[in-house]
Amino acid sequence: MREVYVAGIGITSFTRLEYPLVEIAAYPAMMALKESGLRKIDHLYAANMGGGRINGQTGLASAVVDNLGLTPAGAETIENGPASGASALKEGFMAVASGMHDVVLVTGAERMRAVNNLEATDFVATLTHPYAEYIYGVTLPSLAGMFTRLHMDRYKVTPRHLAMVAVKNHGNAMFNPFAHLHQPITLEGILDSEDAATNNPVVADPLRFFDCCPVSDGAACLILSTAEVARKTGKPMVRLSGVGQATDTLCVHERDNPLELPAVRGAAAQSLKMAGKKPSDVDVAELHDAFTILEIVESEECGFFKKGEGHLALAKGETGLKGRLPINTSGGLKAKGHPVGATGVGQAHEIVLQLRGEAGERQVKGAKTGFTVNFGGFGNNVVSLCFTREK
Amino acid sequence: MQLDILGYQCKKCQTISYPYRTLCRKCGHDAFDPVPLPKKGKLLTFTQLFTLPGDFEVNDITLGIVELENGVRMTAQLKIDAPKMGMAVQGKVEVVRQAGYDKCRGMVFYPR
Numbered sequence: 001m002r003e004v005y006v007a008g009i010g011i012t013s014f015t016r017l018e019y020p021l022v023e024i025a026a027y028p029a030m031m032a033l034k035e036s037g038l039r040k041i042d043h044l045y046a047a048n049m050g051g052g053r054i055n056g057q058t059g060l061a062s063a064v065v066d067n068l069g070l071t072p073a074g075a076e077t078i079e080n081g082p083a084s085g086a087s088a089l090k091e092g093f094m095a096v097a098s099g100m101h102d103v104v105l106v107t108g109a110e111r112m113r114a115v116n117n118l119e120a121t122d123f124v125a126t127l128t129h130p131y132a133e134y135i136y137g138v139t140l141p142s143l144a145g146m147f148t149r150l151h152m153d154r155y156k157v158t159p160r161h162l163a164m165v166a167v168k169n170h171g172n173a174m175f176n177p178f179a180h181l182h183q184p185i186t187l188e189g190i191l192d193s194e195d196a197a198t199n200n201p202v203v204a205d206p207l208r209f210f211d212c213c214p215v216s217d218g219a220a221c222l223i224l225s226t227a228e229v230a231r232k233t234g235k236p237m238v239r240l241s242g243v244g245q246a247t248d249t250l251c252v253h254e255r256d257n258p259l260e261l262p263a264v265r266g267a268a269a270q271s272l273k274m275a276g277k278k279p280s281d282v283d284v285a286e287l288h289d290a291f292t293i294l295e296i297v298e299s300e301e302c303g304f305f306k307k308g309e310g311h312l313a314l315a316k317g318e319t320g321l322k323g324r325l326p327i328n329t330s331g332g333l334k335a336k337g338h339p340v341g342a343t344g345v346g347q348a349h350e351i352v353l354q355l356r357g358e359a360g361e362r363q364v365k366g367a368k369t370g371f372t373v374n375f376g377g378f379g380n381n382v383v384s385l386c387f388t389r390e391k
Numbered sequence: 392m393q394l395d396i397l398g399y400q401c402k403k404c405q406t407i408s409y410p411y412r413t414l415c416r417k418c419g420h421d422a423f424d425p426v427p428l429p430k431k432g433k434l435l436t437f438t439q440l441f442t443l444p445g446d447f448e449v450n451d452i453t454l455g456i457v458e459l460e461n462g463v464r465m466t467a468q469l470k471i472d473a474p475k476m477g478m479a480v481q482g483k484v485e486v487v488r489q490a491g492y493d494k495c496r497g498m499v500f501y502p503r
């Protein structure tokens with residue numbers, strides 16, 4: 001396999017965007033093309049989950065490749081639920097690694113604020129089992145609520161630990177101009193004060209409002225290429241050095257152990273192994289914190305902390321910006337936002353900034369190895385990526 | 392009309408799948424016998440959900456995962472005032488969602 005490098009990156013603000021989905025997807029691609037100086041690509045992947053259902057836009061990649069004037073390059077839309085973004089990067093990786101293409105543009109985009117929050121939640125819930133989960137009113141927050149309750153019971157994770165994830169990630173997002181929520185929060189405000197119950201109502205008990213990510217529009221892009229192409233851009237050399245993916249049962253109730261996320265474990269182990277890295281080599285990680293509990297449990301499944309100890313490491317500040325392993329420096333899905341099809345590419349964008357040393361006030365000093373987990377469904381389809389800074 | 396929620400027992404390895412799948416997850420076999428599932432079980436976990444899809448005309452619902460007496464698990468609605476993990480529950484097939492003109496039937500668990 002050939003080595004695969006990042007030749008250019010781009011991102012929109014994750015927020016409410018009043019533009020057609022095609023233009024949202026094209027915007028960060030334009031930035032990435034400009035940054036790289038490239039005028040031609042071999043192939044384009046567009047990651048998106050809801051265009052057909054929410055925006056009445058199917059065939060997104062075909063529209064984007066034309067919008068960018070990049071025809072006759074090949075183009076495909078990749079849908080893998082909220083892991084569409086990392087899946088599209090994985091496809092791009094394979095296309096360059098295999099020798100089939102030299103330059104592949106991957107843009108992830110979503111415009112889900114075109115509908116109200118309940119409709120958006122219902123749209124995402126359609127990825128659950130149609131008659132064994134969905135008909136009951138099962139939504140992603142409800143699955144996360146049931147999962148959280150098990151962890152509270154077994155490992156003594158408390159509402160305070162969950163709130164610490166939110167406070168940390170909202171704090172990190174204050175340093176990210178592209179983040180959806182620029183709203184510093186405190187444990188006092190969302191947990192301890194008299195107003196906490198009003199500020200932070202129950203969504204899917206024991207999860208509260210600030211345990212859940214916002215519904216965002218947004219897009220992010222990475223151009224993947226051979227080393228030769230990437231070197232000509234003059235940017236620091238960042239290599240996509242590992243990809244991994246694993247699946248699990250669609251119904252959460254069928255999991256052998258409902259406390260575990262084996263697909264996260266499998267995907268993470270594969271991407272680290274391909275990169276020739278150990279969990280302890282990772283300097284900065286973006287984990288899929290659609291719900292606060294997920295950051296904690298994923299940090300364990302990836303091997304960063306022992307099972308049942310992720311919340312303890314968090315409480316000690318080990319995952320903060322100045323900690324041993326900063327997690328979700330971008331603000332995470334929690335505060336940077338979660339435009340589902342764009343999220344995996346957005347995570348990769350943050351890691352590339354960190355490894356280039358371009359992350360501004362949230363820069364992790366000397367970061368050489370970065371890592372992402374992008375979670376499709378409730379842990380039933382997980383893609384993990386590993387990036388390394390090269391000379 | 393008698394309606395029930397069924398499990399699907401693999402004709403080769405006897406593993407019961409719920410819901411139905413085309414090939415057995417344990418042994419890969421492709422033939423199953425529909426089997427009634429026990430209605431008694433214990434509650435593994437639950438949540439009271441306040442942000443509901445628009446077609447629900449209630450303020451909140453309670454959802455849970457129940458382990459039935461034969462070890463098969465299912466996700467269902469609960470009609471239990473103060474649910475507790477591990478409590479004994481009894482299921483009944485009821486309308487759980489009205490989508491347009493269709494009544495969706497599913498399992499609802501009560502305290503036992």
Ligand SMILES: [Zn+2]
Pocket residue numbers: 401402403404405406415416417418419420
């Ligand atoms: Zn079998």
